[in-house]
Amino acid sequence: MTPDGNTTTRGTTLEIGDLLRRNAPIFLSYLVVLMLFVAGVAKSTGFGSTDNIRFLAEQATFIGVIGLGQTLCILTGGVDLSVPWTFTGAAILTSILANQHASKLPQVLLLVLGLAILIGLINGIGVAYAGVPPIIMTLGMSGCVEGLMLVYTGGGISSYPPAALGNWVLDTTVGLPNLLWVWVFVFVVGIGILNFTTLGRSLYAIGTNRAAARLAGINVRRMLLVPYVISAVGGAAGGVLLMGYTGQAYLTMGDPYLFASAAAVAVGGASILGGNGHYIGTVAGAFVLTLLNALLILFNLGTGYLDIAYGAVLVSAAYIATQRFSAR
Amino acid sequence: MQRLRPILRHLDLVAVMPYVYLIALALALYLKFPALLTGPGRLNTRATAVFPLALIAFSQTLAIATRGIDLSVGGLVSATTALIATHSGAKGFSLVLLVVALLALGLLAGSITGLIVAFTRLQPFIITLAMWSIWDGIAFVVLPVEGGTAPPGLLRLLLGNVAGIPKSVYGVVFLYVAWLWLRHTRFVIDVKAIGSDEARARLVGVPVAWRKIQVYVLSAVFAVLAGIYVSAVTDSGAPNAGDQFILNSVACVVIGGASIYGGTGSVASSIIGAFVLLLIPDLVFAFNLSSFWSVFFEGFLLLVAVTISSVVITFRQSGAG
Numbered sequence: 001m002t003p004d005g006n007t008t009t010r011g012t013t014l015e016i017g018d019l020l021r022r023n024a025p026i027f028l029s030y031l032v033v034l035m036l037f038v039a040g041v042a043k044s045t046g047f048g049s050t051d052n053i054r055f056l057a058e059q060a061t062f063i064g065v066i067g068l069g070q071t072l073c074i075l076t077g078g079v080d081l082s083v084p085w086t087f088t089g090a091a092i093l094t095s096i097l098a099n100q101h102a103s104k105l106p107q108v109l110l111l112v113l114g115l116a117i118l119i120g121l122i123n124g125i126g127v128a129y130a131g132v133p134p135i136i137m138t139l140g141m142s143g144c145v146e147g148l149m150l151v152y153t154g155g156g157i158s159s160y161p162p163a164a165l166g167n168w169v170l171d172t173t174v175g176l177p178n179l180l181w182v183w184v185f186v187f188v189v190g191i192g193i194l195n196f197t198t199l200g201r202s203l204y205a206i207g208t209n210r211a212a213a214r215l216a217g218i219n220v221r222r223m224l225l226v227p228y229v230i231s232a233v234g235g236a237a238g239g240v241l242l243m244g245y246t247g248q249a250y251l252t253m254g255d256p257y258l259f260a261s262a263a264a265v266a267v268g269g270a271s272i273l274g275g276n277g278h279y280i281g282t283v284a285g286a287f288v289l290t291l292l293n294a295l296l297i298l299f300n301l302g303t304g305y306l307d308i309a310y311g312a313v314l315v316s317a318a319y320i321a322t323q324r325f326s327a328r
Numbered sequence: 329m330q331r332l333r334p335i336l337r338h339l340d341l342v343a344v345m346p347y348v349y350l351i352a353l354a355l356a357l358y359l360k361f362p363a364l365l366t367g368p369g370r371l372n373t374r375a376t377a378v379f380p381l382a383l384i385a386f387s388q389t390l391a392i393a394t395r396g397i398d399l400s401v402g403g404l405v406s407a408t409t410a411l412i413a414t415h416s417g418a419k420g421f422s423l424v425l426l427v428v429a430l431l432a433l434g435l436l437a438g439s440i441t442g443l444i445v446a447f448t449r450l451q452p453f454i455i456t457l458a459m460w461s462i463w464d465g466i467a468f469v470v471l472p473v474e475g476g477t478a479p480p481g482l483l484r485l486l487l488g489n490v491a492g493i494p495k496s497v498y499g500v501v502f503l504y505v506a507w508l509w510l511r512h513t514r515f516v517i518d519v520k521a522i523g524s525d526e527a528r529a530r531l532v533g534v535p536v537a538w539r540k541i542q543v544y545v546l547s548a549v550f551a552v553l554a555g556i557y558v559s560a561v562t563d564s565g566a567p568n569a570g571d572q573f574i575l576n577s578v579a580c581v582v583i584g585g586a587s588i589y590g591g592t593g594s595v596a597s598s599i600i601g602a603f604v605l606l607l608i609p610d611l612v613f614a615f616n617l618s619s620f621w622s623v624f625f626e627g628f629l630l631l632v633a634v635t636i637s638s639v640v641i642t643f644r645q646s647g648a649g
Contacts, residue, residue: 079453126631131638133588135397135453139575140634143627150620259461262454272451302472304567307465314458315444322449 025269025321029284032267036291043298054177056290058245061183063260063286065238067268068190069231070261071282076207076224077274078127078134080231082142083261084254086119089149090236091161091243091253096153098162105162112236119145120232124225138228153251161243169244179241186234190279199226207274260289263310267317276321288313342585342637346600349583349633353607361614372489375496376561378602380405380554382503384573385580385598387547390516392581394543395523395590396445396452401551401577403463404437405570408555410467413476413565423481430552437463438548442541460574467567474566478559486560499557500599507595519543523590579605579626583633587641604629 020027040047066083073080090112097108119141126137169179176184194200202223205213214220238257243249264285270277292313296306357365364370384401391398408430415426437459444455488495510516518539521529530536551570558569582588583604584597608629609622 126635130635131642132631132634133638136578136582136588136630136634139578140627140631143575143630144624145627147620147622147624147627150623151618154618155620259457262457266454272454302468304465304468304470304472307461307468309465311458311461311465314461315450315455318450318454318458319448 023269023278025317026278026281026284028320029268029281029288029317033284033287033291036288036295040291040295040298043295047294047298054180056287056294057183058177058179059293060286060290061179062238062242062245063257063264063289064183064283065186065241066231066234066257066261067264067282067286068186068279069227069234071190071265071268071270071277071279072193072203072227073134073231074262074265074270074272075203075274075277076227077210078224078227079138079262079272080123080228080235081135081138081258082119082123082145083231083235084256084258085142085145085149086116086232086235087239087242087254087257088249088251089145089239090116091239091249092149092153092159092251094165094240095159095161095243095249098165099159102162105164109240112240113233116232116236117229120229121225123232124228127228128221128224149251155251159249160247161249165240165244166247169241179245182237182241187279187283194279199223203227204275207276209275259310260286263314263317264289266314266321269317269321271321272318285317288317341640343594343597345633345636346584346597346604349604349629350600350607353604353611357607357611357614360611364610364614372494372496374603374606375494375500377606378599379496379499379503380557380561381573381576381580381602381606382500382599383550383554383557384547384577385584385602386503386507386595387543387550388577389581389584389586389593389595389598390519390543391452391547392578392586392588393516393519393523393590393593394540395526396540396543397456397578397588398441398452398544398547399456399574400437400441400459400463401547401554402570402572402574403460403465403467404434404548404551405555405558405573406467406567407463407470407570408433408552409559409562409565409569410471410476410567411565412478412482412556412559414471416477416479416482423479423485426479427556430556431549434549434552435545437552438545439541441548442544445544446537446540464567464571467570471565471567474564476565478563478565482556482560483563486557504596504599507599511594515539515542520591520593523592525591576602576605576626579630582630582637585633585637587637 037048046052066087070080070083093115094108094112097111098105101108123134123138123141126132126141127134169177171178173181194203202213202218203226205216205218206220206223210220235254235257239249239254242253265277265282266272267285267288268277268279268281268283270281289310292309293306296302296309354365384405388398388401411430411433412426441455441459444450445452486495490498518529518534521532521534522536522539526536551573554573555570559565562569578588580598580601581593583601584594584599586593586598605626608625609619612619612622612625
C-alpha cells in the first residue's frame with residue numbers, strides 16, 4: 001500500500017519484489033512520465049533541455065502543491081471540490097489587499113492563511129462531525145467562497161500581484177527557483193506525514209475501514225479535519241504562487257485545478273474509495289498532466305484535445321489502479 | 329429529545345424539507361416583490377429555466393440512487409449545443425435527422441459510461457469526471473467559441489404556447505407525472521435496491537449491470553435532450569453551455585433530500601429542488617443585492633439542506649440503535 005518498506009523481518013529480495021508489486025501503479029505512473037517526456041524529446045530536441053525541464057517542473061508545481069491535500073482527502077475516502085475557489089480567492093484577496101497596503105505583505109499573507117484554515121476547518125467539521133458527504137460539503141463551500149469573492153470584487157477583476165511576491169516566486173535560491181523549493185517543502189511534509197507519523201497511519205486506517213479505525217482507538221473525527229485543512233492551505237498557497245508566477249490574478253484562474261488535482265491523485269494510482277495511494281504517485285500524476293499539456297502544444301493541438309486527452313488518461317489510470325486492487 | 333424521536337420517525341422530515349424550502353422562498357419573494365413570482369410571463373420564464381435542469385436532475389436522481397453520480401451530463405449538453413450550432417444551416421441535415429443523430433450520440437455516450445460503470449470496479453465519480461472532460465473537449469473542438477444559431481424549426485417546435493400554456497410548463501409537468509408512474513416500476517425499485525446494498529440486490533436477482541447501463545443511458549439521452557432545449561432557448565451554441573448543469577443537478581437532488589450514498593431519492597423532490605435553486609437569483613434581485621450573491625446563497629442553501637438531512641439521518645439511526 002505504502003512505499004514505507006515496512007517489512008523488516010523478510011529477506012531483501014522478497015522485500016523489493018513485494019515493494020514493486022504493491023506499488024505497481026506508482027511505478028507505472030512514473031513510466032508514463034518517462035514515455036511522455038521521451039515523446040516530447042523525439043518531436044523536438046529542445047524539449048529535453050535543462051531550461052525546459054525546469055519550466056515543466058514549475059508548471060507542475062501548482063498541481064503538486066494542491067495535490068498533497070487532495071491526496072490526503074481521497075485517502076480518507078473523501079475529496080475536496082472547493083480547491084479552485086480557495087485557490088482563486090487567496091490569489092485575489094492577496095493581490096487586492098497587498099496593493100492597498102503595500103508595506104504589509106506578511107500580514108496579508110497571514111490573513112489569507114488564516115482564512116484558508118477556516119475554510120478547511122468548516123469543510124472538515126461538516127464532513128467529520130455533521131456527517132455530510134465530502135462531495136456535497138466541499139461543493140457547497142466552493143459555491144459560498146465563489147459567491148463571496150464575486151461580491152467582493154464586483155465580478156470582473158484581473159489584478160496584479162505585489163512586486164515583492166512576484167520577485168520572490170521567480171528568484172532562485174541554491175540554483176532552484178523559490179517556487180520549486182516550495183514544492184520540495186510540500187513533498188517533504190507529505191512524505192513525513194504519510195510515512196513517519198501516527199496521523200498518516202490513521203488516515204490510511206480511516207480510508208480502509210472507518211469503523212475498524214474507530215475501534216482501534218483512533219479519534220476518527222479529529223483526524224478527518226486534517227486533510228481538509230491541508231487541502232485548503234495548499235489550495236491557497238497554489239493560488240498565491242500562480243499569481244506570483246504569471247503576474248496576474250483573475251476569477252477563472254482556479255477552474256482547471258479541480259479536475260487537475262483529482263486527476264493527478266487518480267493517475268498516481270490512488271483509489272478514490274480511500275485507503276490506498278501515496279503523495280509520491282500524485283507527484284507523477286502532476287507531471288503526467290503537465291507533460292500532456294506541453295506535448296499537445298508541441299503538436300499544435302488546442303484545449304479541446306487537451307480535455308479529451310485528460311479524460312482518456314484519467315479513465316485508463318483509474319482502470320489500472322483497480323486492477324491492482326482486485327489482484328490483492 | 330426522547331419524546332421527539334417517535335415523532336421524527338413518523339414524520340419524514342427529509343421528504344418534507346424540499347417543500348418547506350420552496351414555500352419559504354416563494355413566500356419571501358411574494359412578500360418582497362410579487363411581480364417576480366406572479367407577473368405576466370413569469371410562469372414561462374421560470375418553467376423555461378427549470379425544464380432543462382429538471383430533465384438532468386431526473387436522471388441524476390436515478391444515478392445517485394444507485395450510489396453513483398453522473399458528472400458527464402455537462403459535457404454532453406455542451407457538445408449537443410455545439411453540434412447543433414455548427415450543423416443547423418448545413419445542407420442535407422434536416423431537423424429530424426439532426427435530432428435523431430444527437431439522440432443516437434446520447435445513446436452511444438450513455439452506453440460507454442454505463443458499460444464501464446457496470447463491468448469495471450471504477451468509481452462512477454472518476455469515470456464520469458473523465459467523460460465530462462472528453463465531451464467538453466469535443467464541444468471545444470467542434471465549436472471553439474460561443475456562437476452559431478439553432479434551426480428555426482427547432483425554435484418553433486420547442487418554444488411558445490399550446491392552448492395558452494407555455495410548452496415548458498407541459499415539459500415540467502410531464503417529467504413530474506412520468507415519475508409518479510415510474511417510481512412504482514421494477515426499474516426504480518431495482519435501482520434503489522442496488523444503491524442500498526449492491527451485493528444483496530444481486531443475490532435476490534436484480535440485474536445489476538443492466539440496470540446501471542439503463543440509468544447511464546437515460547442520463548446521457550436526457551442530457552442531449554436538455555442540450556437541444558438549451559440550444560433552442562439561447563438560439564446559439566457554447567462549448568461551456570452545460571457546465572452549470574453538473575453541480576446544479578447534484579444540488580437539486582440533495583436539496584430534494586436524497587442521500588448521496590444511494591438507495592433513496594425522488595425525482596419529484598429533485599424537481600422541487602430545481603424550482604428552489606432557481607428562485608434564489610430572483611430573491612437576490614428582489615432584495616436589491618448584487619446578482620453575485622446568488623452564487624453564495626446557492627452554495628449556502630446546499631450546505632443547509634445537506635446538513636439538515638445528514639443530521640436527521642444520524643439522529644434517526646442513533647434513535648433506532
